[in-house]
Amino acid sequence: MRVEAYERFFMILAALLLVLGIVGIAIGALVAGVHVPSPAGRVDPRTLTTTPPFDQPGLRDLGGGKYEAVVIARAWQFQPDQIEVPVGSTVTFTLATPDVIHGFVLTGTNANVMVIPGQIAQVTARFDRPGEYLWVCHEYCGFGHHQMFGKVVVR
Numbered sequence: 001m002r003v004e005a006y007e008r009f010f011m012i013l014a015a016l017l018l019v020l021g022i023v024g025i026a027i028g029a030l031v032a033g034v035h036v037p038s039p040a041g042r043v044d045p046r047t048l049t050t051t052p053p054f055d056q057p058g059l060r061d062l063g064g065g066k067y068e069a070v071v072i073a074r075a076w077q078f079q080p081d082q083i084e085v086p087v088g089s090t091v092t093f094t095l096a097t098p099d100v101i102h103g104f105v106l107t108g109t110n111a112n113v114m115v116i117p118g119q120i121a122q123v124t125a126r127f128d129r130p131g132e133y134l135w136v137c138h139e140y141c142g143f144g145h146h147q148m149f150g151k152v153v154v155r
């Protein structure tokens, strides 16, 4: 069977692009550690506020420029709804909800997770520039959904 030169060129190009795509996915998953968000743990929504670390929401200094922010997302507020960290900090947000499904998206970063009853959501962001980084609930959760927001103040 004779294959036109142009046709052969595009067949080879298409095959190369496929291979390139698969290699890209493999590098992303195996080398760069890219993965879909998965629950960092389980927690009973009924006893959330008495279960550590959610019995004491807020910011913890882990040392070395690392922080953990334990945040409860509830209808319709984040608790706490503001944290302050120095420039260059890496903050791991640990989130859970006692009621319905909420979301958490942090502007200026790629932090974006669902906060689902029964699951602990965790996402990490680094703050190299001073400023205010707004976070919002991005999952419609009822009457006061639009009031669910907070911010990271980086100084």
Ligand code: CUA
Binding pocket: 073, 074, 075, 076, 101, 102, 103, 137, 138, 139, 140, 141, 142, 145, 146, 148
């Ligand atoms: Cu919580 Cu929308």
